[in-house]
Amino acid sequence: MSYFVSPEFLRVLLLGFITSLHMTWRRLVNQIVPVPYLDEVFHVPQAQAYWLGKWSHWDAKITTPAGLYVYSYFVNSIRDFFTLDFKPSINQWRATNVLLLYILLVALYILAAISKRSVNHDGILQREFNIVMFPLIFFFSGVYYTDLFSVFSVVLTHIFWSAGTSATGYTKTSYQALHLVAGLISLASRQTNIFWVAVYLGGLQVIETVKGQVGPNKVHDPPISEAYFEEFPIFGISIAQYAINVIPQLLIDLWPQISLIISFAAFILWNGGVVLGDKDNHIATIHLPQMLYIWPFIVFFSWPVLLPQLAQLSSFRRRLPRLSTALCFMILMLGVVKFNTVIHPFTLADNRHYTFYVFRILRQHWLVKYAAVPIYFVCAALIIGALGGGPGEVRSESEAAQNRVLYGADTVHVSFTLVWLIATALSLVSAPLVEPRYFILPWLMWRLAVPEYMPIPKPDEQQKAVDGNSKDAPQRGSNSPSPSLVQQLLKTVAAYANVLELIWYIAINLGTCYIFLYKGFEWPQEPGNIQRFMW
Numbered sequence: 001m002s003y004f005v006s007p008e009f010l011r012v013l014l015l016g017f018i019t020s021l022h023m024t025w026r027r028l029v030n031q032i033v034p035v036p037y038l039d040e041v042f043h044v045p046q047a048q049a050y051w052l053g054k055w056s057h058w059d060a061k062i063t064t065p066a067g068l069y070v071y072s073y074f075v076n077s078i079r080d081f082f083t084l085d086f087k088p089s090i091n092q093w094r095a096t097n098v099l100l101l102y103i104l105l106v107a108l109y110i111l112a113a114i115s116k117r118s119v120n121h122d123g124i125l126q127r128e129f130n131i132v133m134f135p136l137i138f139f140f141s142g143v144y145y146t147d148l149f150s151v152f153s154v155v156l157t158h159i160f161w162s163a164g165t166s167a168t169g170y171t172k173t174s175y176q177a178l179h180l181v182a183g184l185i186s187l188a189s190r191q192t193n194i195f196w197v198a199v200y201l202g203g204l205q206v207i208e209t210v211k212g213q214v215g216p217n218k219v220h221d222p223p224i225s226e227a228y229f230e231e232f233p234i235f236g237i238s239i240a241q242y243a244i245n246v247i248p249q250l251l252i253d254l255w256p257q258i259s260l261i262i263s264f265a266a267f268i269l270w271n272g273g274v275v276l277g278d279k280d281n282h283i284a285t286i287h288l289p290q291m292l293y294i295w296p297f298i299v300f301f302s303w304p305v306l307l308p309q310l311a312q313l314s315s316f317r318r319r320l321p322r323l324s325t326a327l328c329f330m331i332l333m334l335g336v337v338k339f340n341t342v343i344h345p346f347t348l349a350d351n352r353h354y355t356f357y358v359f360r361i362l363r364q365h366w367l368v369k370y371a372a373v374p375i376y377f378v379c380a381a382l383i384i385g386a387l388g389g390g391p392g393e394v395r396s397e398s399e400a401a402q403n404r405v406l407y408g409a410d411t412v413h414v415s416f417t418l419v420w421l422i423a424t425a426l427s428l429v430s431a432p433l434v435e436p437r438y439f440i441l442p443w444l445m446w447r448l449a450v451p452e453y454m455p456i457p458k459p460d461e462q463q464k465a466v467d468g469n470s471k472d473a474p475q476r477g478s479n480s481p482s483p484s485l486v487q488q489l490l491k492t493v494a495a496y497a498n499v500l501e502l503i504w505y506i507a508i509n510l511g512t513c514y515i516f517l518y519k520g521f522e523w524p525q526e527p528g529n530i531q532r533f534m535w
Helices: 007-032 040-051 067-082 090-115 127-132 135-140 147-165 169-187 191-214 231-253 255-271 290-310 313-319 323-340 345-349 354-362 373-386 397-402 414-428 436-449 460-469 485-495 497-518
Strands: none
Touching (some): 007 497, 067 147, 090 127, 135 436, 135 497, 147 191, 169 255, 191 436, 290 373, 345 354, 414 436, 485 497
16 A cells, blocks of 8 residues: 555656646647747748758748757658658647657656756655746647757757766767767757857866866865855866866867867858848847846746745855845946847837736836846845755765765855856847747756755754754754744745745646637737737
């Protein structure tokens, strides 16, 4: 009987529930929206042209390469082999995207296993389930867009990089070759993936190589939960100082990332720019406010993930930025808003996207965009703080060692945070158009890095050792105050952060999918043509 209440069994039931929600979404989209909608108007005919053997055909309005269409061609070719008179319709093209959601789920589990992050094996809900239910990933899995293939290809590349870091000899070379192949596939799905398969993974590889050559303790790289702002430039100087001495090894370890960057540069020279088509409306520019918008985006979707850092208020207060740091950053943010706010004509012209309404609020009064600056800063502080994990987490030494991001700590280090920030900035600030889809990969890499909160009680002996190793821990027999009701409530809520995250995602998905399907409207200039709200 215990088998039927085991975490494994309950996890299967949860996966079945998620699958049923996803299949219902897919079925309703095909029933209610049986014709291509919005960008599908370009993607579906292009995929259909390839299916008919018209490999030289290309729609000049499509901005991204042909990776999705080639992938869909092979998937439907397999179906064609087992089906008589197979003629793919929009349903079949969308189905190839549906398949990607489950392949992505498997890839995320593989990545977690290779990265050796700690997992609460007794817990029913794991972060991989939440990731595939992330509203933008869930929504675009039901329509024929490029986003899921793009995300999967980056995760696949990440898998090969992670596997290669712990391999040696020919095995390492094989993983590096697979990294290069997967990276090229990723670039064939979306050009800006270069910042994740080459720059992001290249930055992590530099840290991995330098620390492996000189020792992890020589590079100044404190945990993010213990770092101040000045730790970032100090780390940069420290890593550069040691990297100069190991350049030959760096070139050996970085050849896949270097090859990807060379390939990307060759593409730009051949194409005359980054985007393939519709170049007049997709001109690269410097758009620094993108690095402001991403913070409330992540907080809106992932506020439950931020709760564990509040589980101990005294520790949370110690993590807050100093007043001087906060003032400097907010002044910098005000300057960015004042001198570099870019609002693309598409943002103001298309009321089918939620960003239209966000910018309508920001444009209601000239003071609104400046009043949002403190919100940007607070959101950023909470998101960076979440990388430090939840205070008061109790784990064994072996579990702590497994939960490292780069080297031997139960929290993310300054090094990872800096690499993530650089890759995020490069992928966003060149885009004049604000689209939530552009934030998926920065969010995903952040979400994968947040340490999992597992408040597991320990025996008295272990707890005594933990207390003895903590400078701030109260000694046994001391008259330390008991936790307040608010503190106890925060700890209780933090323990269920993953559950709250899933419930929140389900609620958002139910709302946005319902609005897309049943709350269509018509533009006066296009009577009879149903317009639908979407991300």
